[in-house]
């Protein structure tokens with residue numbers, strides 16, 4: 799993927815995520831699963847102070863080698879509570895994860911850590927593949943009946959379990 803991503807990232811993911819994230823100059827933003835760092839540099843170009851993380855050394859090396867606004871790139875496995883804690887308590891105004899959560903084997907460590915990493919009132923914005931494509935969908939036995947246990951996407955369900963309030967949802971249909 800290049801600096802600005804493919805059409806899906808350019809036209810759908812990044813505009814929707816930016817709208818929800820609404821970064822303002824000087825805000826501290828943590829990116830989870832930054833890949834080659836293209837979106838992190840876009841945020842830094844808007845004046846945010848960005849810490850961008852990925853579990854893959856090769857991606858972080860490529861991100862560090864790229865030209866562009868200053869970003870603090872770090873190798874972090876977002877399933878590892880200790881590595882997440884090292885990012886610093888209450889250090890961030892916002893966190894973002896673009897097309898990452900559906901690839902992670904466990905989400906609880908990240909959701910727990912974000913509650914500590916974000917400042918009070920901080921926001922977490924993520925984009926995932928729509929569950930209709932089969933990512934993270936775990937049908938519950940009572941789905942659609944009385945006593946339905948709630949959202950059936952694992953991504954949504956773990957958030958719900960930990961008391962996160964969903965305050966924004968953007969979905970864009972392709973024409």
Ligand SMILES: C[S@@+](CC[C@H](N)C(=O)[O-])C[C@H]1O[C@@H](n2cnc3c(N)ncnc32)[C@H](O)[C@@H]1O
Pocket residue numbers: 799803807830831832833834837851852853854857874875876877895896897898901902
């Ligand atoms: C589909 S790519 C998306 C990259 C980038 N966010 C973007 O939108 O271009 C998924 C990224 O998540 C990273 N990733 C997957 N599991 C991870 C984990 N446990 N911790 C940190 N990064 C992870 C991968 O290394 C990869 O860079």
